[in-house]
Amino acid sequence: MKPVPLSLFTTGIYGYLDFVLIGWTLGLVWLAVRALVTAKGSFAQKVRAGLDDEVFLFGGWGGDARAAVGGWMFLLSVVLLQFDMFFMNSLVRELDLPWYSFLAPCLNSAYSMFLILKTVLFTRYSGRQLAVAYCFFFVFRWVYLNNHQYWFVMALFYMLAAKDAPLRRTLKAGLVTSCASFLAVVLASSAGWIGTLSELWDDGRMRNSFGYGWYNLTGVIVLALCLMYVCLRQVRNLKWFDFIVLAAALVFCNEGPASRAAVVCLALLIALTLLLRFLPGIARPVWVRALVSAAPVLALAASLLGSWLYTPDNALLVKLNDIFTGRLYLANKALSETSLAIAGQGLWDADYIVDNCFANLWIYAGPVASVLLWGAMAALLWRLMKKGAVTESACLVVMLAHGFMENHVIWPCVNVCLWLMPCVLFLLPKERVGDFAPDTGAPQTAF
Template identity: 50%
Template sequence: MLETFLNDPLYLQVDIALLGMLLGAAVSALLAFQRAGSFAGGIRRFWGAEELLFGGWAPRPRLAAGPGLFVIAAALLQFGVFFGNSLIREVWPGTIAAMALVIDHLYGAALVCKLLLASRYSGKQLAVAWPVFFVLRWVFMNNHNKWFMLGVLFLLAAKDVPLRRPLKVCLAVGAASLAVVMTGAALGWIPTLLLEGGRPRNSFGYGWPNLLGAFLLGAAVMYVCWRRAERLKWYDFVLLGAVTVFCDRGPDSRGGTVCLALLLAGMLAARFLPRIFGPALVRGLLAACPFLAFGASYWMHWAYTPDNVLLETLNGLFTGRLYLGHEALLKLTPRIAGQADLQGAIIDNLYLGWWFSGGPVASLLVWAGFAFLLWKLLKNGRITESVCCLAFLAHGFMEPHLMWPCVNVTVWLLAGVVYLVPDGRFPSFAPVPSKKESEAP
C-alpha cells in the first residue's frame, strides 16, 4: 500500500479527503449539540451555521491559509501539466518523472489540507457536497479517470477562495510554460511531433497537436476571465484572433480552433451586445446546453450511417468521430458506476465517452452541475464566465478536457453549485470591489 501511495498518491488522498470530511462533520455536529444545549438547537446550528471541521481551534490562521493552499495546488498542477507534460520528459526523463511525482504529492496534500482544515461548512452544504463526492469517488475507483477526479477535488477545495488570484497565477504559469516549450521546440531543444497528410500538423513540443489546441483554448479562457468581457479592448480581440489562427495553422487542432473562434465570437457579443444574455428564455436555453449537447451527441452517434448525407458530412467535420462512436454504441453497455474497460472502443466525444466510462449517474450529476452553474452565472450577470464555460462545453464534442482543472478553470466555479452558495457569494473571476466602490450609492 505504501509503494502504491508513493507512486500514485491520488487514490489515498481522495479517500483521506472523503473520510475526513465525514469525520469532521460528525465532530462539528457533536460540538453544535454541546453548544446549543438542546437537540433541536443543535440541529439548527449544525444545519445552518458554517463552521470549521474538527472544531474551531486556531480559526484565523486556518482560514487565512485556505486561499494560499488552493493557489499552491493550482500553480503546481499548472506547471506539472503545461511544462512537465510536454516532450521535455524525453529530454530529461528521470528528472521530469521525479518532478511529476513530487508535484502530485504536494498539490494533493495542499488540496486535502484545504478541504479538511481550512474550509467552513454547514450541515446543509455537506449534505449535498459529500454524497456527490462519494458517488464520483466510487466512479473514479471503477474508471481510474485521474483528470476527472482532480477536477472534483479542485472544485470542492475552491469553496470561499477568491478565485481571481489563483486565476492570475495559473495564467502566468501556463503562458510562461507554453512559451518555453514552444520556443524550445522551434529551436530544436525539445522534440516535437510533425504529422503529414493533408495539412501538416506541428505539436510544438507537446505529445499531440490536439493537446496543444486544448492548452491554447485554456490559456485564452484564463486570459479573458482575467481581462473581463466588459473591459476588452481592440488589442484583446486581435490577440484572441491571432491565437485562433495559430491554432488552425500550427497544430491544426480542429476542436481547439473552432472553440477559440466561438470564444472570440462570444466575447464580441458580451462586449458589444451584452443585453442579448439578459432574457430568461436565452438564459434558460444556454443553461440547457449541457443536456442538449449530450442529447445531440448521443443521437448523432446512434443514428450515424454513411447513407445519411447530413450525418456523413458531420462525420467528416468531426474527423470520423461519429463512425467510431457508433461502433462503440454497438459494442458497449453503460454500467451504473462507470468502467475502465471500453473493449478497445475509441470515443472522442466527451458526452458519449463519459456515458460509458463514468456511467449514467455520474453523467447526470455532471451535466446537471454545469447546467445549474450556467443558470447561476447568467442570473448574476457573469457573462464572461458563462461564455468561457460554453466554449469548453463545445470543446467536449471532440476532446476530453472539460474537467481538467488546469485547463478549464471554470470547473472551479462548480464549488458554488455543490455547496449551494447564494447569489451574493457565488464564485466568479471578477475583481472584488474596493471598499469605496462597494459603499458608492
C-alpha cells in the same frame, strides 16, 4: 492496463480519495456532536445550528488565518498543476533528465496534498453544505474506483477545494505559470532542445505540435490560455488589442498544430465575446439564460442521440461525423459494443477511443455521474447568468462545445470554470456565486 486492487490507503489517488472520505465522514460526525454539545436551545434548535453554522472542521483553531492559508493552498495547487500539465507534460519527458523522474511524481503528490488539506482542514462548512457535497463526492469516488479516469476525479478535487478560495488571485497566478510553461516548451522545441511532432499534409501545409505529444494538446493549451485571459480581463473591459490577441491565437492554432477543435472554439470565443461586449443586453432575456443554462444537457442529448443513430446511410449524420472528424462513428462503435454500467466501468481492452466527452463519460462514468456532472454545470450556468457573470458563462459554453471533440472540458487546468462549481455543490446562497471579476466593492449587476 489492469485494474488496481482496491484497499484502504492504496497508493496514489486512491489514497487521496480515502483521506477525503475519512476526513469528511469524521467531519460530519464532529459537526453533529458539536451542535448537540455546544448549541443552546431545544433539540430542533441544536439541529438547525449544526445544519446552518459554517465552521472549520475539528475546531476553530487558527481563525481567519486558517482560511487565508487554505486560499494559498488552493493557489499553490493550481500553480503546480499548470506547470505539471503545460511543461512537464511536454516532450521534455523524452529527454531522460535526472531531475524530471524525481520532480514529476513529487508535483502530483504536492498539488494533491494541498487539495486534501484545503478540503478537509482549511475550509469552513455547515452541516448542510458538507452533507450535500459529501453525497456528490461519494458517488464520484465510487465511479472512479470502477473507471480509474484520472481527470474525472481531479475535476472533482478542484471543484470541491475551490470553496471560498480567492479565485481571481489564483487565476492570475495560474495564467502566468501557464504562459511561462507554454512559451518555454514552444521556444525549446523551436530551438531544437526538445523534440516535436510534425507531419506534412496533402495541401503542402506542415502541422507542428511545438514540443507536445499531440497536436490537439497544443491546441487545447492555447485555448485554455485564451479562456484564462478572457476571464481575467472580463468581457466588459475588452479592447481592440484583446481581440487581436485572441485572433493571433486562432491563427497560430490553425497554422501550427492545426487543431480543428481548438480553432473552432477560439472562433466561437471571439464571436461570443464580441457579441457580449457590444450587445450586452442580449444576455438579459430569461429565455436566453434558460437556453444557455440548458447547454450541458442539450450537448449530452445531442452527443448520445447522434452517436446512437449514426449510420453510413444517413447523409446528415455522415456530414456531421466528417465535421467532428469521426467522433460520431467512434462513439457509435463504443455504445454498440458496451453495456450500460450505472456506476461506471473501465474498459481496458477496448479497441476504440471515445473523444466526445459527453459520450465518453456516459460509457465510462455511467448515467448517474453523467447526469450529476452535466446537471451541476447547467445549474452553474443558470446561477452565473442570473448574476450577470457573462464572461464565465461564455467561457464555459466554449468548453462545452470543445467537449464534442475532446475530453478536456473536465480538465481543471484547462477549464478554469470548474473552480466556480462550489456554489452548486455546496448549495451556497446567490451572493456567494463565484466569478473571476475584480472585487470593486459593489455587486455585479444581476439580470
